[in-house]
Amino acid sequence: MSLLEIENLRVEFDTSSGVFRALDGVSYSVDPGEVLAIVGESGSGKSVAMLALMGLLPKTAKVSADKLLFNGQDLKTLNPKQRRKLIGSEIAMIFQEPIASLNPCFNVGFQLNEALKTHTDLGKAARRDRCLELLNDVGIPDPKSRLKSYPHQMSGGQCQRVMIAMAIACSPKLLIADEPTTALDVTIQRQILELLMNLQQQTKMALIMITHDMGVVAQTADRVIVQYKGKLMEEAPVLDLFESPKNPYTKALLSALPENATGDRLPTVADFVQA
């Protein structure tokens, strides 16, 4: 049985110039322990689908789906309280800007502890131990003193490690990483990706990696979904996608990679796909 099943997911926003459809009938599933990459350019609706799943879209968004199942549970029928029980514990998410994603007014210990306090019955001492263990697991040196650090006292990479620690605090079955390395410099990107993959292999959680970086896809994913303008263009195992892309848009994306460039000019998506 799939861990996550999405069928015909649509997201629309009411704007002053009419209804904007950000996601148009997208369907896919994720198996337990699988790493799925969702790729596409900005505005292709990659993040919107996941934010809809988490219930994090603004009130102006209208979400509808034929099926939205997580671990056999119909997310559509959950009330807000039931959904809050699920997110942060069984489904967790990390974001693009790690420094901005942590609250500047609270120290790392507070923010980690809060995740545990909300979803577990652990006592104060046990929570503290778990916080130290989590920081250790994500590779933060001297976790004890780091508990008292504020986000502005840490680097972007360290903040992302803390975000990851917070996300895995309650051992989620599914972790959604929304462009987790985009805001980081290249050496740190690699470290964070390795950390995510190690944790995924240790805990056997499913991982959805939202990215527009094909290198990240090749390095991490079992299966890939390509999205464009709110629609699903192609879905394929990672090797098949790179070796024989079927959809013109996928071909365009791959051709636009600098390493695939031939000739004087790097092709763009517009060379392949009518806008």
Added chain:
Amino acid sequence: MLRFLLGRLAMLVPTFLGVTLVAFSFIRLLPGDPIELLAGERGINPERKAQLMAEMGFDQPLWKQYLDYLGNILQGDLGTSFASKQPVVDEFFALFPATVELSLCAIFLAVVIGIPLGVIAATKRGTFIDQSIMGTALVGYSMPIFWWGLLLIIFFSGTLGWTPVSGRISLLYFFEPVTGFMLIDSLLSGEEGAFASAIQHLILPSIVLATIPLAVIARQTRSAMLEVMGEDYVRTARAKGLSPFRVIGVHALRNAMIPVITTIGLQIGVMLAGAILTETIFSWPGIGKWLIDSITRRDYFVVQGALLLIAAIIMIVNLIVDVLYGLINPRIRG
């Protein structure tokens, strides 16, 4: 934190000097002098006037008068009132608790009502509730204090008879002041009904004095909340599965409080100015009324002293705000 505090304290020295200079020159820029005003309509002959001016040191050049004044301040001497012959410091501290009591009640009302209203308006952005709160706040902000005070007196004291018109407590009660704060003293006196009477007297002036700061705090809270509610860390808080109350009341509000605390600090300065009007309307025996009377009497030392003490209080409030700001916002603690 200690370095932060010492830095802020060091900043107070030039500010304090500036205030002494302004207080000193301000009263001397006004036409007339204390001797002529004391003499009244009978007038005074020039020789006697020159003699009195020399006794009080007003015949000296201005720079020397200023230096003497600074020297006296450093020795803790703010001078003596021409009218009452009492030391300025004694008069100030006899009247000050009344103003503090009124201002504290007003700022308390403004904060406990203003912040939640701002939060509600922000969370219900664009709805009827938001528009009602912000519309009312705008009316409150635009209203002249003296007119609003009179309106409340006419309605609550005149028509409904719920509250007294003026004073700090009913004349039926008499007890020696212990702290100078009527609410505390009335409790300590043990007289039945005294505390209730003190509250009844305090409520209307507090509402009047709180109106403008309340409106400002509500509007500032709303805009600060709207700004932070779109921040990534608020999304992270929601992604943790926290309740909306915790997301808004802890994660968003704590960040939104940074500009609001500054506003509250500034409003305390505005409030001391507002207290002058409110005290006059409600015959509240505080420093506002005392200062106005001293200006009309050209009571140089009282005006200088009162301005200096009020400025010192505002500086202390600002220092507290700076410290609070540092406590709330770890980024400026360094």
